[in-house]
Amino acid sequence: xxxxxxxxxxxxxxxxxxxxxxxxxxxxxxxxxxxxxxxxxxxxxxxxxxxxxxxxxxxxxxxxxxxxxxxxxxxxxxxxxxxxxxxxxxxxxxxxxxxxxxxxxxxxxxxxxxxxxxxxxxxxxxxxxxxxxxxxxxxxxxxxxxxxxxxxxxxxxxxxxxxxxxxxxxxxxxxxxxxxxxxxxxxxxxxxxxxxxxxxxxxxxxxxxxxxxxxxxxxxxxxxxxxxxxxxxxxxxxxxxxxxxxxxxxxxxxxxxxxxxxxxxxxxxxxxxxxxxxxxxxxxxxxxxxxxxxxxxxx
DNA sequence: AGTGGGACCTGTCCGC
DNA sequence: TGCGGACAGGTCCCAC
Numbered sequence: 004x005x006x007x008x009x010x011x012x013x014x015x016x017x018x019x020x021x022x023x024x025x026x027x028x029x030x031x032x033x034x035x036x037x038x039x040x041x042x043x044x045x046x047x048x049x050x051x052x053x054x055x056x057x058x059x060x061x062x063x064x065x066x067x068x069x070x071x072x073x074x075x076x077x078x079x080x081x082x083x084x085x086x087x088x089x090x091x092x093x094x095x096x097x098x099x100x101x102x103x104x105x106x107x108x109x110x111x112x113x114x115x116x117x118x119x120x121x122x123x124x125x126x127x128x129x130x131x132x133x134x135x136x137x138x139x140x141x142x143x144x145x146x147x148x149x150x151x152x153x154x155x156x157x158x159x160x161x162x163x164x165x166x167x168x169x170x171x172x173x174x175x176x177x178x179x180x181x182x183x184x185x186x187x188x189x190x191x192x193x194x195x196x197x198x199x200x201x202x203x204x205x206x207x208x209x210x211x212x213x214x215x216x217x218x219x220x221x222x223x224x225x226x227x228x229x230x231x232x233x234x235x236x237x238x239x240x241x242x243x244x245x246x247x248x249x250x251x252x253x254x255x256x257x258x259x260x261x262x263x264x265x266x267x268x269x270x271x272x273x274x275x276x277x278x279x280x281x282x283x284x285x286x287x288x289x290x291x292x293x294x295x296x297x298x299x300x301x302x
Numbered sequence: 303a304g305t306g307g308g309a310c311c312t313g314t315c316c317g318c
Numbered sequence: 319t320g321c322g323g324a325c326a327g328g329t330c331c332c333a334c
Contacts, residue, residue: 005327037310037329061328079327080312104312126311128328144329175305184329191327258327267326288306291325 005077007152007189008235009258010061012242013083018056020085021065021120024113025052032106036124037078040107041133047071048133053111060148060188070136074144078128086119101125148188152231161187163220163228170210171218177227178206178287187231193258193266194234196293200265201230205301206285206292212302223300265293273298 029045041047052068063075077083101123109120122129134142154160169186170177180186181195190198199206204213204223213224241261264274265282273280273295280297 009327076328078311078329101313125313126326126328128310128312130329173304179305182328193327289308 005061005079005081006191006194006238006258007058007061008194008238008242010058010063010077010189011239013077014056014058014063015242017083017085017120020113020118021053021109021111022055023053024111024118026050026067026109027112028108028110030108030110032108035130036081036106036127037130038132040131044131044133048073059145060151060184061191062144064139066136072134072136072139074132074134074142075122076130076144078124078126078130080126081122081124081129084121084123086121087116107131147185149184149186150188152187152189152235161228161232163225166224166228167214167218167220170224171214172216173211174209176207176287177204177210177213178292180210181231182290189235190231192290193263194231194238196266197234197264198227198230199292200294200299201234202227203298203300205296205299206287206294208301265295267293269293 026048027050029048031040031045034040047069048067048071051071054066054068057064057066061076063077065073065075067073075083104123104125104127105121106124106127107122109122111118111120132142132144139145150159150161150165152161170180173180177199178195181190181198182192196206202223204227212221213227214220238261268282269284271282273282275295275298278295278297280295282293283296285292285294
């Protein structure tokens, strides 16, 4: 469940159990996932305490009190679930319970209580990397990432000016530009489709047509900047609220508890009350785009 | 330089 | 019921 809002939701869900806990054992059930696990991974972390959980784009960052940072990417199908091992109140917040795909287990202790956090990933597109706090920004996975769409601690944030600057004079389809993690980091296929719908922009539209020749943003580009931020914030809110309010006993948390306007709604009616359009699907560089041909302008 | 396409891997769903 | 093909939230690498 891995676009930015899902990773943020996972972070919020795991933080109370993981922050401040001691990692008594790191159990690796195979040699690696997409990449081999880093050499000496367990030895480098066992016996240390987790300081905090943070997030960069779709990466979960687990910081330990020996200065190491574990970088976690959930790939397409990765998830993390918490199991309290010493009581009947074990709870889950993911959809994968097939133990064959439990690839890594954090054995944690906090205040005399034992908890397991289990990484499950059927497709094994996820990966783990280990780095030091000082080398974090040079890490091969993090170094090339673009801006955090919801802003960062340095005050950088997604703005219409940012988009205009990077779109002016270019020709690539807006769908592909928004999926490019070097520009904006954290968007994936679902939220790009949703944001383009709310902005009224066709996924195949060339980004250069969203500014004037001199780089002045058109109205739609302002709508796009707003839509990206709102779609992500709403998704975090939806995930966060279900985490807070419930001990989830099933795998309901993830993308598909949300109601999407266009994603995976091919053939259904456009959700805009004054539109009688039908949601369409097209393939762009091998990936599905969903859109309303009536609301989303191609030029 | 900036694209698109394939590879990675397993599970699920749909049509025959 | 079984089988093959298409498809799925992401990223990297390699041709053009």
